[in-house]
Amino acid sequence: MGRMSRESVSAEQLPEYAERVLEVAELIPPGRVMAYGDIAEWIGEGGPRQVGRVMALYGGAVPWWRVVRVDGVLLPGHEQRALGHYRAEGTPLRTAARSAAGRLPKIDMARARWDGGAGGGADEGAHI
Template identity: 75%
Template structure:
C-alpha cells in the first residue's frame, strides 16, 4: 500500500490494517510503561535504538488509541494539546506526579513532573519479541477491530 492511499483511508479502515513492524514495537514499549509513569517520544526512540521523537509521535498519532497513549509525552511535560483534560484525568487516576502550572500558563493546566514521573524502562529490559508481545499485538488487533478510530471513552449503552 502506498503512502497516498494510506492517507485516504478512513480511521476505521486504518484501525483494522496490519501495523508496520516499527509501529508494533513503539506500541509494545508504550504498553510496558507502568501506571503513574511516562516516557517521552525521544525516550521510546532511544530505547528502541531506531527512529526519533517525530517517528514515535507519528506512530502514536496513527495507532496510539489502542494503548495507554497518555503515558507517552513531550520532554517538557506539557500535556498533549487537544487532549489535556482526558490525559489529566488519567494522570490523576494513576497518581502520575504533576507540577502546577504558573498563573501565566494558558488555561493553568498542570504539567507532568518529569523528574519524578519519567520511566527509564526499569526491569522491562529490551525483551521485545516472543509470546508476551504476540499476545499484546493480538489484543491490540482485537481492540482496533472494535474501534471506530475514536479512543475517547464512550457512554455506556442504556439497557431497556
C-alpha cells in the same frame, strides 16, 4: 487519541516500527511516563517525531497519555482526558502554568519518567 486502534489494523498492515513503539507504550506502568525520544532510544530506531507520528496514527488502543513531550506539557487537544488519567494513576504533576488552554499542570518529568527498569512505581523517581 489516535486515528486508528491496533484492533482496526491487521498485523500485516501495521508497520513493524509502529508495532514496536506501541509495545513499549504498553509496558509503561501506571503513574509513569516516557518521552517520545525515550521510546525511540529504547527501540534503537527513529526519533521523537517518528514516535509521535505512530502515536497519532495508532496510539488510541494503548495508554497514549503515558507517552509525552520531554518538557512535560500535556498533549494539545487532549489535555483534560490526559489529566484525568494522570490524576487517577497518581502521575506526579507540577504546578499549573498559564497556557492557551488555560491553567494546566505539567508532568513532573523528574519524578514521573520511567527508565524501563523493574519496579516502575511513580514514587521511585527513575530517570532515563
